[in-house]
Amino acid sequence: MRQHWPRSASISSSCTWHWRRSPSSLRASSATATSLPGSASCSRSAPSSSLPSALLAPYLQTLADYPVFTAGLAMAPRGLGTMAAMFLAGRLASRFDPRKVMAFGILVLSWTLWDMVHWTPDIPMHWLMLVTVIQGAGLGFVFIPLNLVAFATLDPALRTDGTALISLLRNLGSAIGISVMAALLTRNTQIMHASLAEHVTPLNRLFELPWVQRFWDPSTSQGVAMLNAEVTRQSSIIAYGNDFHLLMLLALAMLLLLPLMRRPPRAAAADPAHAAMD
Numbered sequence: 001m002r003q004h005w006p007r008s009a010s011i012s013s014s015c016t017w018h019w020r021r022s023p024s025s026l027r028a029s030s031a032t033a034t035s036l037p038g039s040a041s042c043s044r045s046a047p048s049s050s051l052p053s054a055l056l057a058p059y060l061q062t063l064a065d066y067p068v069f070t071a072g073l074a075m076a077p078r079g080l081g082t083m084a085a086m087f088l089a090g091r092l093a094s095r096f097d098p099r100k101v102m103a104f105g106i107l108v109l110s111w112t113l114w115d116m117v118h119w120t121p122d123i124p125m126h127w128l129m130l131v132t133v134i135q136g137a138g139l140g141f142v143f144i145p146l147n148l149v150a151f152a153t154l155d156p157a158l159r160t161d162g163t164a165l166i167s168l169l170r171n172l173g174s175a176i177g178i179s180v181m182a183a184l185l186t187r188n189t190q191i192m193h194a195s196l197a198e199h200v201t202p203l204n205r206l207f208e209l210p211w212v213q214r215f216w217d218p219s220t221s222q223g224v225a226m227l228n229a230e231v232t233r234q235s236s237i238i239a240y241g242n243d244f245h246l247l248m249l250l251a252l253a254m255l256l257l258l259p260l261m262r263r264p265p266r267a268a269a270a271d272p273a274h275a276a277m278d
Helices: 002-021 030-045 050-063 068-075 077-095 098-117 125-152 156-197 210-215 221-260 272-277
Strands: none
Touching: 050 068, 050 098, 050 156, 050 221, 068 077, 068 125, 077 098, 077 125, 098 125, 098 221, 125 156, 156 221, 210 221
């Protein structure tokens, strides 16, 4: 993989040089300075659809023992919620302040993440699908008004550059977020495993219970292996909950970015479909 680093660095440098040299760059637009910074920051910091999905898929497959096909079916309704919310969010953003619509979507998204903090692998399928549908709706209420605010005051000649910039920041934020969440998941699993393993000692009276000795007998190699597997499983459940809790805090933190955005003019807000297409 190292042999591709110089090539990637050259491509990135070329793109940066072209952006700096372009006469129609976003830096040259005063309108961009009033609309894109807040929305770009929100795109970069938003726990987008890929972050909960990136955690939920292995959660269902490794901890809840869902087959790959069943896990996909359980997560599929999320897209239906997003699609339905996008139609409604466009109309609401044309009548009300888009920032208020985004705030509503962020609160909905935060509630679903808070609920996921308390999940266990025994969660009923119907509740899992309901929460994912609501979570998808929350995302729809965030990103449609976000695009409207971003492009409402932007010169049409610069919309191509604006779309590229927001997409770049969104992809970077998603990639960094998934990497950080995966690293925290592994780290927290190891920390919780060490914490729980401290209680696995001959002095623990619980291991004297007959039904415990039958499965988790620390005096046998098979019992130790089964006990370690269960401790690892419980550690992973706690680590996933910690990741969902962090995503909830990041979602709530997006509320602080909304004042950085300016409300678009009435004429621009009256055409949300055009902004959504852009």
